[in-house]
Amino acid sequence: MSRIINNSTIEEVNNRTDIVALINEYTHLEKRSGDYWGCCPFHNEKSPSFHVVPSRKMYHCFGCGAGGGVIKFYMEVERMGFTEAVVALAKKAGVEVVYDRNFSGNDESRNEQNLRDQYKELYTRVAGSYHYVLQNSESAAFVRDYLEKRGVSKTVQEQFMLGFSPNDAFWLRKFLKDKNYSDEFLDNSGLFSKKNPKRSFFWNRLMFPISDRNGKVVAFGGRIMQGEGPKYINSGELIQYHKGETLYAFHLAKQTIRQKKAAVLCEGYMDVIAWHQAGITNAVAPLGTALTEEQLNILRPFADTLFCSFDSDEAGQKATLRAIKLARQKDFSVKVIRLEGGKDPSEILNSFGAEALTNAISGAILDDDFLLSVYAKQYDVTTPEGKTRASLAFFEYIDVLSTDIQKQSCLEKLCRTYQIKSEAITADFYNRDSAKRRVENVAKQPSGSSERPVRMDAEMRSVLAFAANLNYFQTVRNSVSVEDFENEDAESLFITLEECFREETFSYDTILSKCTSENLRQKLAEAVTSGEYSVKPEKTVEDAVAFFQKSRLVRRRRRILNRIEQLSQQPGSLQTQQEIISLQNELMSIDIK
Numbered sequence: 001m002s003r004i005i006n007n008s009t010i011e012e013v014n015n016r017t018d019i020v021a022l023i024n025e026y027t028h029l030e031k032r033s034g035d036y037w038g039c040c041p042f043h044n045e046k047s048p049s050f051h052v053v054p055s056r057k058m059y060h061c062f063g064c065g066a067g068g069g070v071i072k073f074y075m076e077v078e079r080m081g082f083t084e085a086v087v088a089l090a091k092k093a094g095v096e097v098v099y100d101r102n103f104s105g106n107d108e109s110r111n112e113q114n115l116r117d118q119y120k121e122l123y124t125r126v127a128g129s130y131h132y133v134l135q136n137s138e139s140a141a142f143v144r145d146y147l148e149k150r151g152v153s154k155t156v157q158e159q160f161m162l163g164f165s166p167n168d169a170f171w172l173r174k175f176l177k178d179k180n181y182s183d184e185f186l187d188n189s190g191l192f193s194k195k196n197p198k199r200s201f202f203w204n205r206l207m208f209p210i211s212d213r214n215g216k217v218v219a220f221g222g223r224i225m226q227g228e229g230p231k232y233i234n235s236g237e238l239i240q241y242h243k244g245e246t247l248y249a250f251h252l253a254k255q256t257i258r259q260k261k262a263a264v265l266c267e268g269y270m271d272v273i274a275w276h277q278a279g280i281t282n283a284v285a286p287l288g289t290a291l292t293e294e295q296l297n298i299l300r301p302f303a304d305t306l307f308c309s310f311d312s313d314e315a316g317q318k319a320t321l322r323a324i325k326l327a328r329q330k331d332f333s334v335k336v337i338r339l340e341g342g343k344d345p346s347e348i349l350n351s352f353g354a355e356a357l358t359n360a361i362s363g364a365i366l367d368d369d370f371l372l373s374v375y376a377k378q379y380d381v382t383t384p385e386g387k388t389r390a391s392l393a394f395f396e397y398i399d400v401l402s403t404d405i406q407k408q409s410c411l412e413k414l415c416r417t418y419q420i421k422s423e424a425i426t427a428d429f430y431n432r433d434s435a436k437r438r439v440e441n442v443a444k445q446p447s448g449s450s451e452r453p454v455r456m457d458a459e460m461r462s463v464l465a466f467a468a469n470l471n472y473f474q475t476v477r478n479s480v481s482v483e484d485f486e487n488e489d490a491e492s493l494f495i496t497l498e499e500c501f502r503e504e505t506f507s508y509d510t511i512l513s514k515c516t517s518e519n520l521r522q523k524l525a526e527a528v529t530s531g532e533y534s535v536k537p538e539k540t541v542e543d544a545v546a547f548f549q550k551s552r553l554v555r556r557r558r559r560i561l562n563r564i565e566q567l568s569q570q571p572g573s574l575q576t577q578q579e580i581i582s583l584q585n586e587l588m589s590i591d592i593k
Contacts (some may be wrong), residue, residue, distance in 0.1 A: 005086050006098040010071070013086055016093040017070045019057045026077055026255060041077055041258070042066045077258075078213070079301030088214065116240040122181070122189060123217040123240070127209040129175065130163025134207075140164040143206055143225055150270070151350050156277050159252060163207035165222060169199040190219075190238045202233070208248075208269040210241070210287060213298070215251040219243070221269055221287070224478075231478030232268075234287065243287040245294040248272055254302065256282040262305040264337070264361070265291065265323060266345060267316065271309070274345040278354035280361060283309075290503050291323045296330045307364055309337040311344050313482045315498045317374065324367045328400045334367035343483075368410050371397055372417045387418050388428065392436060395429055454519045459490040459551075462544035466497060467511065467524055468533035472541045473501055484548045489520055 020029060020036055029036040029052060040050040040061040049063040060067035066076065075085040090097045134140045134157070143164045147157060165172070176186055186192060193199040205222030212218050219235035235241060249272045257263045264275055264283040275283030286295055299306070306327050310316040320336060327334050337360050342348040348356050375393050380386035391414060398410050411429060415422050428434075454460065466476050477498060485491035496514045500506050508528060515521045527533055533540050564584065 004100040005083060006100055009090065009095065009098045010086055012095050013089050013093055014057060014070050016095055017057075017089055018054075019059065019070050019073070020052060020054050022070065022089075022092075023052055023059065023073060026258075040064060040066065044259070112239070118185070119189060119238065119240045120212070120216040120218055122176075122185075122191075123209070123219065125179075126172070126176075126191065127161050127163060127207070127217040127220070130165055130207045130209075131158075131161050132163075133166055134162060134164040137164070137166070139166060146206070146225065150346065151277060152273060153277060156273060159276070160249070160273060161209045161217070163209070164225075165200060165202040165205050165207050167204040167226070169203040171203070172200040173198050190235055190241075201235075205233070210235070210246060210248055211251045212240075212246070213251055213254065218246070219287075221248075223269075230474050242294075244292040245298075246287055247284040247295050247298055248287055249276070250284050250298060252276065253282045253284050257284075257299065257302045261303055262307060263299050263303045264307045264309055266309040267311050267319070268344075270346045271344050274349040275309070275357060278345075278349055278357040280357060290319065291326055293326065293330070296327060296332070300330055300332070303332070305333045305335065307335050307337050307361060308367075309339065309345060309360075312339055313343060314495045315482070315502060316343075318499055319502065321371070321374070324371065325397060325400050328367070328397070328402075331402050335364035336367055336370040337361060337364045368394075368397065368413060372414065376418070381418050387420055390418060391420070391425065391428060392432060395432055398429070452517075452519070454489045454517065454523050455487050456523075457487055457490075458547055459485060459487040460493075460523075462547050463490045463493045463497075464523065464527040465533040465540050465544040467493060468527050469537040469541050470497075470506055472537065473497060473506070476541060476545060477501065479545045480548045484552055489517070492516065493520060493524065 023029060023036075023038070023041070026041040027038045027050065029038040029050075030048070034055075036052040036054065037048045038050050038052075039045050039048050040063055042061065043064045043066075045063050050059065050061045052059045057069050058067070059069075059073055068076070071082065071085050071089065074080075074089055075082060078085065078088070080088070087097055089095075134143060147162070152162070173186065173192060177183075183197075187197050191201055193201055202220055202222040204226060205224055208221040208223070209217040210219040210221060218241040219238060221232060221234045223232055224230065234243070237243065248269060253263065253276075260282055262282060264280060266272055266275060266283055266285050268285055272283045272285045275281075284299075286292070306323070308320045308323050310319045310323070324334050324336075339345065339348055339360060341352055341356065345357055348360070371394060372390075375381075375390035378393070379390040381390050394410075394414055398407050401407050401410065411425055412422065414420065415425050466473060466480075480494070482491060482495060482498075485494065493515065496511055500510050500514065508524075512521050512524065515524065
């Protein structure tokens with residue numbers, strides 16, 4: 001039986017809510033002859049036609065016709081149901097919500113909601129403490145320097161409530177115990193180690209509070225700042241937090257998303273912060289997982305268009321492909337942002353400034369153009385077989401489009417892009433099983449040369465060590481990146497591992513199915529079953545990571561030497577001499593053991 005809120009509660013919420021103050025949170029109102037006027041928050045307009053009458057607690061827009069009272073406004077602007085709106089407004093106004101007596105199961109449901117609220121209050125309080133430590137503690141000076149170098153302004157630090165968890169794993173427990181929290185409540189909060197509840201789950205980390213749509217902190221992400229360990233760790237599933245149903249920074253981006261009817265989807269905390277720092281405040285991110293339907297459901301009432309801004313590496317591109325198909329199923333229009341000059345928004349902002357990100361938004365391409373470009377690189381579309389494979393891949397996108405007009409338009413674009421006759425495309429689209437069999441038969445036909453053997457070198461053996469010890473991969477991925485590879489086979493396997501990790505399908509069956517080479521599958525199976533990499537797994541993985549770290553330094557040293565040689569052959573201007581000295585100093589700082 002659903003909850004029924006007592007009429008006295010609804011009346012009190014109405015009486016104690018200042019409609020002008022509430023609406024002012026969403027649009028600017030100006031007083032005229034006792035009433036208030038502003039631009040309507042429900043549609044785009046330049047001349048104010050939105051009229052608020054505070055004495056009657058009513059509003060009306062002469063442009064779009066929207067109108068009603070306090071609760072109706074909140075329901076419409078936040079896109080939520082009546083009960084949810086009343087409860088939210090009651091909290092804002094400090095009104096206790098009373099339910100009718102005939103509601104069955106009310107006590108159990110209310111207790112669970114109260115517990116959620118208590119943990120939200122706890123997390124919001126802890127976030128405030130972490131933020132204070134970051135801004136004021138001498139021990140956090142190096143973190144403030146890091147943020148300054150990354151171009152994160154004090155204003156943005158305040159907006160995102162960035163913080164620092166002190167380098168004392170026992171500090172938080174003592175701090176909260178002094179605030180009279182019970183041990184049982186803290187043990188179940190997700191803030192402490194399950195093995196040793198006195199130790200904080202987060203310590204010596206730059207802290208990213210994760211908030212619900214109303215700005216209440218429900219979880220944390222933490223970036224390591226010193227020492228060893230995973231680069232990022234995140235809160236697990238909690239009574240008040242489900243990562244697949246939450247978007248990072250949605251509470252900050254919501255108003256801009258509503259105004260622009262568009263959202264920018266990016267990969268991580270620093271990416272979102274970079275977009276906001278650049279003035280593009282409708283950016284949000286999934287939280288440590290692939291984009292979910294539930295996250296798109298959060299955006300759907302506010303936005304018609306999604307801009308995908310995932311990393312430019314192969315794993316990021318695959319995330320883009322998945323996001324496009326999922327978003328199209330929810331009837332979003334989708335555009336893809338191409339980041340040039342860096343792999344992520346933070347890097348581009350630091351290198352080229354806010355204008356580069358603004359230009360990237362305006363230069364975003366349609367999702368179908370992006371897919372056709374991706375498939376043209378993935379398959380050789382100069383051959384009939386390649387055109388067929390690319391077309392079959394593109395058909396999967398066409399299948400999720402909502403109208404026949406969209407599907408027909410994409411089929412025509414496919415014909416133009418790959419120079420295929422429309423009759424052939426139409427035939428394959430409606431008889432794709434036959435097209436698949438033709439491609440498979442061609443692939444099975446013997447050729448003059450067998451599949452290229454896997455290149456077995458130190459890089460390949462290192463990645464096989466990672467693959468044979470999957471439980472260490474969380475640490476590995478924070479120390480090794482795609483840019484570290486020169487061996488294509490090793491890079492391909494590492495990307496497969498990263499993709500499976502992100503999609504939380506980290507099993508050997510999935511990894512093997514995603515390997516594009518039969519020879520690579522055989523090498524992987526041999527590495528896992530032979531036990532060669534499992535004798536001292538931790539040491540084996542550490543040595544493999546150390547190899548990549550050393551290789552990175554060797555390549556960096558090589559690049560510097562090449563640059564010095566180039567500069568030495570140029571006329572000896574002061575600027576050239578200064579750059580050579582700078583490069584020589586950098587060279588001396590590289591410690592290759």
